[in-house]
Amino acid sequence: MFDQIALYLTQATASDFFAGGLVLGCLGLFLRSAQLGLLAAQRLLARRCIARLTVDNRSHAYRQIYAWLENSRVLAHVRQVRVTDLRDGRGPRFGPEPGTHWFRLGGVICRFERAISDRRQVGQGQSSRMEETLTLSILGGGLATIHQWLDQGAHLLANAEAKGPEVYVLDDGYWESLGHVSGRPLASVITEDDRLDLLASDLRHFLASEDWYLQRGVPWRRGYLLYGPPGTGKSSAIRALASELRLAVASIDLGRPGLTDDGLVRAFNQAPQRALITLEDVDALFRQREVGAKAAGISFSGLLNAIDGVGAQEGRALIMTTNHIERLDPALIRPGRADLHVELGRVGAVAAGRLFARFFPNDPQMAESFVRRLGAARFTPAELQGWLLANAHDPAQAAQAEGLLQRALLAAA
Ligand SMILES: Nc1ncnc2c1ncn2[C@@H]1O[C@H](COP(=O)(O)OP(=O)(O)OP(=O)(O)O)[C@@H](O)[C@H]1O
Structure with a gap:
């Protein structure tokens, strides 16, 4: 039996064809083993020497790391950029183009990857966005460096928040952040008495009273109307209230072309968290209610429905302003829609x-x-x-x- 095998092998190796195949087979085996060895070494190296952070735009860490990126000099070294925001009135804002970017920072080599999904979305309705993932890898750096960057980002965000309220506008069906505007102390808005302080404490109390509303089966919503001639501080009061109570301002321009009744309902329901929704100069659109009256794409009943219809957001504070309270339909400013009316007038x-x-x-x-x-x-x-x-x-x-x-x-x- 063994003799037969030996004979067979002797005859086979005598054939050039078989010998060549054997050599090629050994070479392939060697190359594959080398490749696997390299991959294993690479993985080991990556585990031991590369610190990596992956965040997506659902997390707060994403905002922190993005704030850090914008503030550090990293973006200055990125050559492929994408304009992410042209509507904040402060010129275009650049972000790195999706893909991989390399940079060196503090003596370590870093890789930054930005991936935007073309299918998956985060959030719902008006506030939805395509899912985006940022991956930061540091070669030769530890997790401590990443924690440090996150801390710096958190600090930057906190500073921005301390600076003043974040302002959102409803733009093409999305709540678009225009960034933070400078804050304004409530006392800088002059009135003849303490009416703005009373308004601020009413709002503060409302925001802290979810259980109270829940227990009584009352929708947890409150509306305010600021009225008075032009230049008496209605817009200033909104900014001051938002600064004082650390709220964002979410502003809806009812006259914006393309805004429909359904879009308005969605905007109310999907407004940013802890934001004052503002409708300024409501008299300009609806002076008197007329059956079927429409302003731009919004009907009067659509507006009423958005303010307090079924499904209107809980915990919602709304501020409307007008220069002509006498022109407003009582239905728009009845309790439940505008619970507190505050006049800002000429002062002595x-x-x-x-x-x-x-x-x-x-x-x-x-x-x-x-x-x-x-x-x-x-x-x-x-x-x-x-x-x-x-x-x-x-x-x-x-x-x-x-x-x-x-x-x-x-x-x-
Ligand atoms: N009560 C106030 N106290 C201090 N400054 C004020 C007050 N009212 C208005 N101002 C100043 O006047 C300017 C215009 O104010 P603001 O836009 O708040 O008025 P408004 O009542 O909203 O006017 P409009 O109805 O025309 O929109 C701002 O620069 C603001 O600082």
């Missing part, structure tokens, strides 16, 4: 004196003389601010209030 000398003191904190006597000069005249805070700005370098001239009073006389004539 005492409130004007407070504004003066904000401009010229070192001149209390000038402020007193300004108050005396104004007497019983009344002004919109925007008029007062205009006057004080025009005389910002001359408090004595500002306190004389001559031009201001003349204008008031002309307006009254």
